[in-house]
Amino acid sequence: MYYLRxxxxxxxxxxxxxxxxxxxxxxxxxxxxxxxVKNWMADTGHWWYDRQVSTGRTESPFRNTDMISPxxxxxxxxxxxxxxxxxxxxxxxxxxxxNCLGGQTFRSKITSYGDFRNGKVxxxxxxxxxxxVQYGGQHKSKDGFQQADCSGSIQSxxxxxxxxxxxxxxxxxxxxxxxxxxxxxADHGIRISETNAASFVExxxxxxxxxxxxxxxxxxxxSLSYSLNLWIR
Numbered sequence: 001m002y003y004l005r006x007x008x009x010x011x012x013x014x015x016x017x018x019x020x021x022x023x024x025x026x027x028x029x030x031x032x033x034x035x036x037v038k039n040w041m042a043d044t045g046h047w048w049y050d051r052q053v054s055t056g057r058t059e060s061p062f063r064n065t066d067m068i069s070p071x072x073x074x075x076x077x078x079x080x081x082x083x084x085x086x087x088x089x090x091x092x093x094x095x096x097x098x099n100c101l102g103g104q105t106f107r108s109k110i111t112s113y114g115d116f117r118n119g120k121v122x123x124x125x126x127x128x129x130x131x132x133v134q135y136g137g138q139h140k141s142k143d144g145f146q147q148a149d150c151s152g153s154i155q156s157x158x159x160x161x162x163x164x165x166x167x168x169x170x171x172x173x174x175x176x177x178x179x180x181x182x183x184x185x186a187d188h189g190i191r192i193s194e195t196n197a198a199s200f201v202e203x204x205x206x207x208x209x210x211x212x213x214x215x216x217x218x219x220x221x222x223s224l225s226y227s228l229n230l231w232i233r
Contacts, residue, residue, distance in 0.1 A: 171198025
């Protein structure tokens with residue numbers, strides 16, 4: 001565990017850092033779990049856009065609960081990676097390349113595409129942005145990564161897309177790999193939705209949404225036994 005201080009006028013906050021052999025460390029900034037209340041999936045989009053108070057154990061990557069750290073909106077970086085909460089080696093299932101974040105915080109990056117709070121539709125048959133990734137570990141067997149070999153009409157297999165949608169009924173805040181008619185549409189990745197127009201608001205009780213997974217339908221309910229960790233460096 002380490003303590004970070006973004007500015008001298010702000011109190012230090014605890015974080016978990018993974019120090020790598022190349023001298024550059026990864027900082028844990030958030031975690032996603034399907035077996036809890038609607039935090040990342042709240043209709044307001046509050047955790048993505050506005051939350052300024054940490055929730056959950058920010059100094060531990062092994063908890064099976066939702067978490068958001070002040071590092072989510074305070075720590076700047078160039079890349080991010082996704083790991084499993086039950087992997088003590090923190091092996092990246094996915095890692096971006098090519099200066100994905102460009103020195104921004106993660107919140108600054110993802111909110112730069114627009115304000116989609118409270119049900120505003122974020123896209124139609126496209127991703128608003130995408131970045132190149134490398135896959136690792138046993139990613140093909142993990143929920144959300146089932147299309148890792150598929151290149152589709154709205155994105156290729158080696159990408160992660162931001163604010164994605166396909167047709168009537170599929171959306172993802174972060175779509176992992178290809179999307180479109182040939183790649184099981186768009187609801188695979190993080191913060192997936194079965195709503196008819198991609199947004200934070202489910203239109204009726206027949207539609208579902210998950211923190212992460214593949215195919216946002218009740219019959220395809222993803223694992224509840226582990227969380228996905230998001231890191232920045």
